[in-house]
Amino acid sequence: MAYQPPKQSLAGQIVDVVVLLVMTVGALYVPLYMGLAGAAKTPAPIENPTWEALGQNEAEQSQWAALGFPDAASANDIITARFDYTFSWAALIVMVVAVVGYFILVVRLSDKEYREVIEERFGKNGKG
Amino acid sequence: MSNVSATAAPERLGLLRVLGPGHVWALGVGIVLVGEYMGWNFSVGKGGMIAGLVACWVAGLLYTCVAMIDSEVTSTVAAAGGQYAQAKHIVGPLMAFNVGLFLVMAYTMLEAANAITIGFLLDTVAGMLGHTGLNQQPFIIMTILALAYLNYRGVLASLSFNLVITAFAFVAIILLFLAVQFGASAVPLDFSAVSNEPLPYGWLGIVAALHFGLWYYLGIEGTCQAAEEVRSPARSLPFGTMAGIMTLVIAATLTWYVCSGLIPWEYLGQAGTPLFDAARVTGSSSLMVLLFIGTVFATTASANGCINDASRAWFSMGRDRYLPSWFGAVHPRYRTPYRSIVFLIPIALIFALGAPLDQVVTFSILSGLLGYTFMTFNMVMFRKKWPLGTIKRGYVHPWHPLPAFVLLVLCAATYFAVFLGYGTQLIAMLCFYILASLWFHFWRYRFVKRGDQFTMPWPRPQGY
The missing domain is CATH 1.20.5 (Single alpha-helices involved in coiled-coils or other helix-helix interfaces)
Incomplete structure (x- = not known):
């Protein structure tokens, strides 16, 4: 004989949806919200930066300028940021x-x- | 081995079969093309320029395997839900429930990422025009609500809309490439970083870059979601999917070339809108406007396709009672899964408004990655339970099981890539799926009609 599933009440359906929502937000969003997840690059800015010291040639300097970074100091953090893969x-x-x-x-x-x-x-x- | 008895299926309102191969292509490329407009460049950040290019090609190989496998199974299991319906018929209900969640999470997170990008782009442009500090949130909310409404009204209208804006976004990449090649840029292409600093993280960076390399193509398997709405699935699905992969490989290579030549890799590795930034560097107002529109169109097309796919996966699970059956309803007039569309809006909004882009992208990639891992053993089980000749297949992919094996190896490498830097998200995501699986098996499954989970007119699977 074929299995006959029980009929789920509307309240039961709502509870199930809430459980799923809680699991989704709880497992995925809360760690982000609490700052427990993520892989931020860590900048290692150098003192008195120049484009040359940051390893940027002439063409790259004009690229930085076009992107809104007029001098080496403004790009210091981005250029020196690195992931830690240990x-x-x-x-x-x-x-x-x-x-x-x-x-x-x-x-x-x-x-x-x-x-x-x-x-x-x-x-x-x-x-x- | 016995055949399925000819029991009459209960009459129910079905989805309209109105889509052709062009729509399948638009659905796949439309979801994915945004990967060229944002997100892929984080692979450069994780490994450098060379690593970004290698990741692009290795991910292309991974998705070729996905497309080969998926075309065979989907052209045979032509039902709404795509991989979800495959898992139901080949592995079992709990796997199907998980695959349904993979699809919903991958597409909903991608939808959120698209909305974030639109907000970020508008903020950037407002800043260029002297209006700094634009509040991005209203634009994010409006994007998601407007596209959800379009999907609510009908699949043909929304996918025809996708066809047009996807084509524009693709042409914009080609035009940018041609313009830069023929000297339209005020700043020259510069690839000195390729020789000066080819691998800033060494060989490990190449593996790490594979994480975001998937973003070039993630979602191409979404073509399968519309299987129940395609006029000729056996022809349209393989054709649309393969054409989509070829389109994306070309677009991805051009994108890497232009962006790597015009943007310093350190900036490129964290940029929110790399192609638009490349246009900014050229100094050409026309190219900036073109790539601005291209970025808006690509993100819109992607978000639109994501809502389409996520809602259909959710709808399918509701129809099968894996989720409350209330979600299994079709709109009486528009014939769309309207309740599923509406329900997923707040989830997309929570992540679009409250999470950083790279985290949202990672969640989307992880759900996709779990889905690709499933495809490997799903394919082996499919051929084992129904060997060639026992059922009618729309398409038979060559060299089985080599594509499944290659896919498994590449998936394993990508798990390691995600682990490098984003291990917490990986564990959080697995915790979510394990909890959801236990909830389904020990609670929700009691509401599922067993026999209804196998609807294909196939013989009994071998070994059962």
């Missing part, structure tokens, strides 16, 4: 485990559900 192997392993574990979890639970779908659609043991 990382711990433990953090990398955590990431790998999280990604692989997530897919294993989803595929295994999906397979359990999929067998129910196939059984109801085609019948047990291929006797559809």
Whole structure:
């Protein structure tokens, strides 16, 4: 006999939508809002900057000027900002485990559900 | 192996089949072309100019694999929701729920990024005209609301609109390239950074750049979302998607060339509107106006396509009761998934108004990346459960399983690239999907009708 799902009330539907919204905003937006996420470049401005000291040739100097940076001091932070790519192997392993574990979890639970779908659609043991 | 019994499907209001290959191309390129107008340049920031170019081509290879795989599966599973419908038939309901969320999050975040860019662009132009400190928020809100309304009114109108503005945005890139090549720029092209500072972060920078390299093409798989509204899916979807990839590879290369030649890499790596900035450097008012319009059109077309795709994925999940069935309604007059369109507006607004561009872009990329990872084992399972010859395929992609394997390797490299600098977002995103998966499996799935999750007229999958 085919599985008959319960009918969900309007209030239940609203609760489900709220739960999804809370998960979305909570997991993704709150870390950003609290400044916990992000990879800001760190500027390392030099003292008394000149275009030459910042490694900018003549053509690049005119490009900076056209972009609204009239002198080397105004571009000092942007030119000297760099990402820091040092990382711990433990953090990398955590990431790998999280990604692989997530897919294993989803595929295994999906397979359990999929067998129910196939059984109801085609019948047990291929006797559809 | 038994065939599906001929049970009559319950009558329901369907989406209109009105789209041709041109619309599919416009939907794919329209969503993605904005990647040339903003976002891709963060790859230069993460690795330098050479790394940006390598990332462009490696990402192009990744998306070629995506297009090959997707064309086969989508031309066979021609139903609204694209990869979502594929996952439902091939892997199972929970995977489908996750894929639906990947699509919704990738497109909604991309929509938010587009709105942020429009606000930033208007602020820049206002500053150039002497009006500094423009409040960007009203423009961000208006952009999202206006496009949501257009989508609410009908898919043909919104995608025909996309076709026109996408074509303009593409031509604008070509014209900028030609103008610069033929000496229209007051400032010469300068590629000295390529030889003087080719890899500021070393070889690690090339891998790191792959993170934003995806942005050149992210969303091309959106062509599949309209499968239920395409007149001839078996022909239109592969043709539209492949034509879209070729268009984007050309546009991406031209964009890298012009921007890298006209903008110092340190500025380019953090610029909000790189192509418009390149036009500014030329000193030509005509090019500035052209690229201003091009940027507005590209972001608008992209946001428009994103609303279209995200709402259809959400609609499909509502129709299948993976989400409250209230979302599965079609507008009685406009035949659009209007409730889904309206519901996703506040989510886009929250991120557009409250998050930095690179973070929003990263969330979009991460959801896309999880979706591409799914495609690799989905393709293998598809061929295993229904070997060639057992079902009618609209298109059969060559060299299987090589494209799936290459895609998996490139996805793994991109996870590492995101980890370099944006690891917290990666973990936050995974936490979100794990929580959502547990919620679905242990709560929401009870409302799902099991047999209805398999609607294709295929034989029983092998091994089940």
